[in-house]
Amino acid sequence: xxxxxxxxxxxxxxxxxxxxxxxxxxxxxxxxxxxxxxxxxxxxxxxxxxxxxxxxxxxxxxxxxxxxxxxxxxxxxxxxxxxxxxxxxxxxxxxxxxxxxxxxxxxxxxxxxxxxxxxxxxxxxxxxxxxxxxxxxxxxxxxxxxxxxxxxxxxxxxxxxxxxxxxxxxxxxxxxxxxxxxxxxxxxxxxxxxxxxxxxxxxxxxxxxxxxxxxxxxxxxxxxxxxxxxxxxxxxxxxxxxxxxxxxxxxxxxxxxxxxxxxxxxxxxxxxxxxxxxxxxxxxxxxxxxxxxxxxxxxxxxxxxxxxxxxxxxxxxxxxxxxxxxxxxxxxxxxxxxx
Amino acid sequence: xxxxxxxxxxxxxxxxxxxxxxxxxxxxxxxxxxxxxxxxxxxxxxxxxxxxxxxxxxxxxxxxxxxxxxxxxxxxxxxxxxxxxxxxxxxxxxxxxxxxxxxxxxxxxxxxxxxxxxxxxxxxxxxxxxxxxxxxxxxxxxxxxxxxxxxxxxxxxxxxxxxxxxxxxxxxxxxxxxxxxxxxxxxxxxxxxxxxxxxxxxxxxxxxxxxxxxxxxxxxxxxxxxxxxxxxxxxxxxxxxxxxxxxxxxxxxxxxxxxxxxxxxxxxxxxxxxxxxxxxxxxxxxxxxxxxxx
Numbered sequence: 001x002x003x004x005x006x007x008x009x010x011x012x013x014x015x016x017x018x019x020x021x022x023x024x025x026x027x028x029x030x031x032x033x034x035x036x037x038x039x040x041x042x043x044x045x046x047x048x049x050x051x052x053x054x055x056x057x058x059x060x061x062x063x064x065x066x067x068x069x070x071x072x073x074x075x076x077x078x079x080x081x082x083x084x085x086x087x088x089x090x091x092x093x094x095x096x097x098x099x100x101x102x103x104x105x106x107x108x109x110x111x112x113x114x115x116x117x118x119x120x121x122x123x124x125x126x127x128x129x130x131x132x133x134x135x136x137x138x139x140x141x142x143x144x145x146x147x148x149x150x151x152x153x154x155x156x157x158x159x160x161x162x163x164x165x166x167x168x169x170x171x172x173x174x175x176x177x178x179x180x181x182x183x184x185x186x187x188x189x190x191x192x193x194x195x196x197x198x199x200x201x202x203x204x205x206x207x208x209x210x211x212x213x214x215x216x217x218x219x220x221x222x223x224x225x226x227x228x229x230x231x232x233x234x235x236x237x238x239x240x241x242x243x244x245x246x247x248x249x250x251x252x253x254x255x256x257x258x259x260x261x262x263x264x265x266x267x268x269x270x271x272x273x274x275x276x277x278x279x280x281x282x283x284x285x286x287x288x289x290x291x292x293x294x295x296x297x298x299x300x301x302x303x304x305x306x307x308x309x310x311x312x313x314x315x316x317x318x319x320x321x322x323x324x325x326x327x328x329x330x331x332x333x334x335x336x337x338x339x
Numbered sequence: 340x341x342x343x344x345x346x347x348x349x350x351x352x353x354x355x356x357x358x359x360x361x362x363x364x365x366x367x368x369x370x371x372x373x374x375x376x377x378x379x380x381x382x383x384x385x386x387x388x389x390x391x392x393x394x395x396x397x398x399x400x401x402x403x404x405x406x407x408x409x410x411x412x413x414x415x416x417x418x419x420x421x422x423x424x425x426x427x428x429x430x431x432x433x434x435x436x437x438x439x440x441x442x443x444x445x446x447x448x449x450x451x452x453x454x455x456x457x458x459x460x461x462x463x464x465x466x467x468x469x470x471x472x473x474x475x476x477x478x479x480x481x482x483x484x485x486x487x488x489x490x491x492x493x494x495x496x497x498x499x500x501x502x503x504x505x506x507x508x509x510x511x512x513x514x515x516x517x518x519x520x521x522x523x524x525x526x527x528x529x530x531x532x533x534x535x536x537x538x539x540x541x542x543x544x545x546x547x548x549x550x551x552x553x554x555x556x557x558x559x560x561x562x563x564x565x566x567x568x569x570x571x572x573x574x575x576x577x578x579x580x581x582x583x584x585x586x587x588x589x590x591x592x593x594x595x596x597x598x599x600x601x602x603x604x605x606x607x608x609x610x611x612x613x614x615x616x617x618x619x620x621x622x623x624x625x626x627x628x629x630x631x632x633x
Contacts, residue, residue, distance in 0.1 A: 030429035051456050052429050169553055172530065174443055174465060181424075181446050188428075190451040305419055305427035306406060 009272055013283045017065075017290035024061050024297045025053060029304035059195050060187045060300075064293035066195075066202035067187070067255050068265075070247040072288025073209050075262035076269075076280050077244040080216045081237060082146055088263035089248035092134060092153035094127040095257045096160030098249065101126020102182045103167045106175050119182065120194055123253030130156050131245045144237045146223075185258035185311045187296050198254055205247045206285045212240060213277040220275065258311050261292055264318035271325060291318070379483060382434065384426050384441035386607045388463075389414050391476055392440075394492060394609055395485045402434050410603070425449065432456055438482060469500065469535040473610050496610030500539055503614075503621055507541030510625050515542045516564035516591070519606075521571065521579045525552045526559065532613075533570065533605060540621040542566070560586050566624060567591040569599045570606065598623050 026034050030052050040049040074089040105111055105122035134156060138148040164183070168176055189195055215236050218226040226233050248262070265288040266280070273279040295313040302308060382403035383389040389408040392401055398413065403420040418434075421427035423444050431439065431453065439453060439460040453460050461482050466472045473493045480489020515537050517527035527533045529547045537544045545562040546554060567583060569576050576599035583589070583597055591597055600623075605616050 028429045029427050030433045048432050048435055051432050055456055056428050056432065056452070170551055177444055178447070181448075186425075186446075186448070188425075188446070188448050188452065190448055190455055305421040305430055307421060307425045307427065 009279070009283055010286075013286040013290070017286050017293075020290040020294040020297070021061055021065075024064070024293050025057055027297055027301050028052065028057060029301065059189060059192065060296060061293055062199055063187045063189055063195050063255065064296050065289040066199045067251040067258065068261055068292025069285040069289040070198075070202040070205055070251045071258070071262035071292075072265040072269075072284040073206055073281055074244040074247040074251075075266040075288075076277065076284045077209060077212075077216065077240050077247075078262075079266055080220045080277055080280075081240050081244075082150060083220055083222070084150070085267065086263075087150065089244065090252075090257070090259065090262065091150065091157070092245070092248070093130050093155075093157030093160060094245065094248050095252050096157045096164065097130025098123035098127040098252045099164045099179075099183050099257070100160045100167075101129070101253075103164050103171075103179045106178045106182070107167060107171050111178075117191070117194070120253045123182070124249050126160075127245075127249040127252060130160060131249070135241065143234060144241070146237070149241075182256055184309050185256035187255055187258075187292075187310060189254060194254055198250055201250050202247065202285075205243060206281070208243055209281045210278070212236070212243070213281050216240065216277040216281075217275070220277070258292070258314060260311070260314040260318045261288055264314075264322050265291055268318075268322060268325070271329070379438060380434065380436045381483065382420055382431055382436040382439045383408065384420065384439065384445050385423055386410065387475075387609060388440045388442065388479060389417075390607070390612070391479045391609050392483070394611065395480060395483065395488050397483055397485065400483070402436055403431060410607075428452055428456075431458070440479065440482065466532055467530055468532050469539070469610075469613055472532060472608055472613055473497065476610050493610050496614045499614040500617060503617055504539045504541075507539070507621060507625065510541040512541055512543050513565040513624055514545050514563070514590075515566045515568060515624065516545050516559055516562070517568045517570060518559075518579065519552065519570050521569075521575055521582075523553060524556050524559070526554055527570075528552050532608070535613075536605070536617055536620045537624075539617055540624050542624050560589055563588075563590055565590045565594070565596065567597045568620070568623070569597065570602050571599065 026032070026037060030049070032040065032049050032052065036049070037053065040047060040053060043050060045051070045054075071089050075087075078087045078089060078091070079085060101122040101124070102119050104126070105119060110122065111118050134149055134152050135144075137152055138145045164179070168179060171179065215226075215231055218229045218231050219233065219236060219240075221229075223233050226236075251258075266284050269280060269284045269287050273283055292310070292314065295317060296310045298317070299308040299310040299313045302313075379397075379400050380402045381392060381397065381400050383392055383401060384405055386405065386408045389401065389404050390410050392398070393411050393414065401414075401417055404414055404417045405421065405423050405426065406419050407423055408414045408417070418430070420430050423442070425446055426441075426449055428449060437459065439458055441450060441460065441462045443462055443464050445462070450460050450462060461478075463475050463478055464471075466475050473496065476493055477486065477489050480486040517533055517537065519525045519527050519531070519533070526546045526549070527544065528549045528551070529544070531552070534544050534547060545559070545564050546552070567589075569579050571579065580597050580599065583592055586592055600616075600620065604612060605620075608616065
């Protein structure tokens with residue numbers, strides 16, 4: 001029964017992603033009717049409707065695809081590696097570091113130099129600067145202490161968040177606005193170049209993660225078991241750690257803080273696919289991408305013309321669906337799959 | 340497992356090529372599409388800009404405002420383009436306005452996006468003095484081809500303000516606290532144009548030297564203001580007045596000189612509304628001398 005159901009999961013995830021993309025392209029406050037979409041696209045770059053579809057909705061879809069996928073895969077990697085269901089990409093303190101980098105850049109007025117690129121770059125540098133000490137503090141004789149990483153990550157997260165609040169308290173009004181804009185996660189991004197970069201990075205990250213899926217399977221049995229299976233656990237942990245950090249860092253530095261995706265999606269997918277990371281990684285990427293695109297569509301349209309922060313929707317929707325599914329599973333007495 | 344050398348190579352290649360792509364690509368710019376024959380179509384993304392456009396007689400040219408644009412009352416009938424901070428790009432692009440006027444409060448990413456789509460978007464910093472407010476008004480006039488009218492209105496407002504300044508120059512200067520926020524406690528420093536209300540009305544802002552508005556209530560009590568102006572709307576102002584009543588050592592509390600002023604009138608001004616608010620605030624600060632202020 002379960003095996004038969006498995007065959008439908010990949011097409012199901014692809015279908016969900018396609019549905020989310022179509023929903024995103026046809027809905028918006030401009031109210032372009034469905035039957036006109038094709039004629040508008042075929043008509044080329046002459047009408048405002050074309051601009052709305054291609055220059056406004058499409059970049060958000062690509063960004064949602066990349067960030068949703070990247071955060072979900074990072075979540076799968078970290079949860080598998082730490083063997084802890086509460087770990088998510090943000091647990092290691094990268095959003096705090098990225099926010100700190102961006103905030104410093106704003107109060108030092110660096111963004112006047114290269115306005116489009118300097119904020120995401122400093123966010124990325126900030127998140128890397130948080131991760132590096134995390135890594136080196138917990139390296140002892142070439143062995144990475146996993147629980148140490150987790151604890152140090154949570155602590156650096158507190159420290160960098162406090163530093164951001166400190167900057168907010170002393171910054172001028174207009175700087176405070178810029179910093180808050182940055183922190184409020186949004187898929188709005190004017191630069192095509194950055195969107196393409198994160199798109200490529202996310203897909204490559206998916207590819208690399210897939211190559212490491214069987215190692216993750218071994219690692220999630222426990223480190224000792226993984227060693228007995230002939231795996232160089234230390235090297236693997238480092239590679240996985242860098243991969244997850246890269247995926248998280250690049251997402252958070254471009255879109256700000258969009259919570260919950262990296263926590264909810266891996267759990268949700270694990271309920272369907274079980275613990276095999278080969279499936280888990282691919283399905284999580286597709287589902288995460290579809291989920292974020294779908295949430296962004298709701299954020300854009302629910303109270304149009306007022307746009308909600310997408311994190312509000314991912315939190316409310318993701319959290320409620322997850323609790324619902326979990327309670328159903330407990331009622332039906334199933335304990336396999338997630339948690 | 341991937342061999343470490345290969346893994347490193349892949350990661351480094353991805354990162355490097357990403358930066359090269361970023362350096363090479365630049366956002367394409369389109370030409371603005373305004374026709375000469377038809378009247379200018381303007382989207383305003385800020386309440387003071389909307390109010391200024393009405394004062395400049397451009398009410399028929401406004402095609403979009405924000406949800407906060409409620410002055411004059413007529414502005415509520417205009418199509419809404421989202422909030423000041425996150426305007427709805429789709430709606431704006433669909434309207435094909437000739438001009439989008441915004442203040443620096445609006446999300447810069449959204450502004451960049453509109454510019455890259457060929458819209459003419461002009462932004463102005465939040466003015467921090469009365470003279471800044473006048474400059475912004477003239478800026479709106481210049482952008483919309485009504486600079487003569489804008490200058491005339493600014494001159495009227497300036498002469499009203501000057502008259503008040505002249506009159507209040509000889510008054511005894513009360514020491515005033517302007518409270519802009521209650522939780523957290525936030526006061527007006529020299530960096531806010533509300534400070535000009537006090538200077539022109541013949542009063543001293545007790546926090547004009549503070550580098551940031553987030554000071555402690557304790558410091559406010561130590562500085563012992565003669566008058567407290569609570570800039571807020573609705574219930575929180577009355578609550579705040581009750582909180583202040585506990586500190587009877589403060590001059591303003593002892594003499595019952597705590598006033599609540601409506602933030603809508605005071606904080607989102609045009610030159611004319613500044614002059615009007617200044618008149619009212621002068622009346623509050625100098626009730627005996629001022630006779631005809633109200």
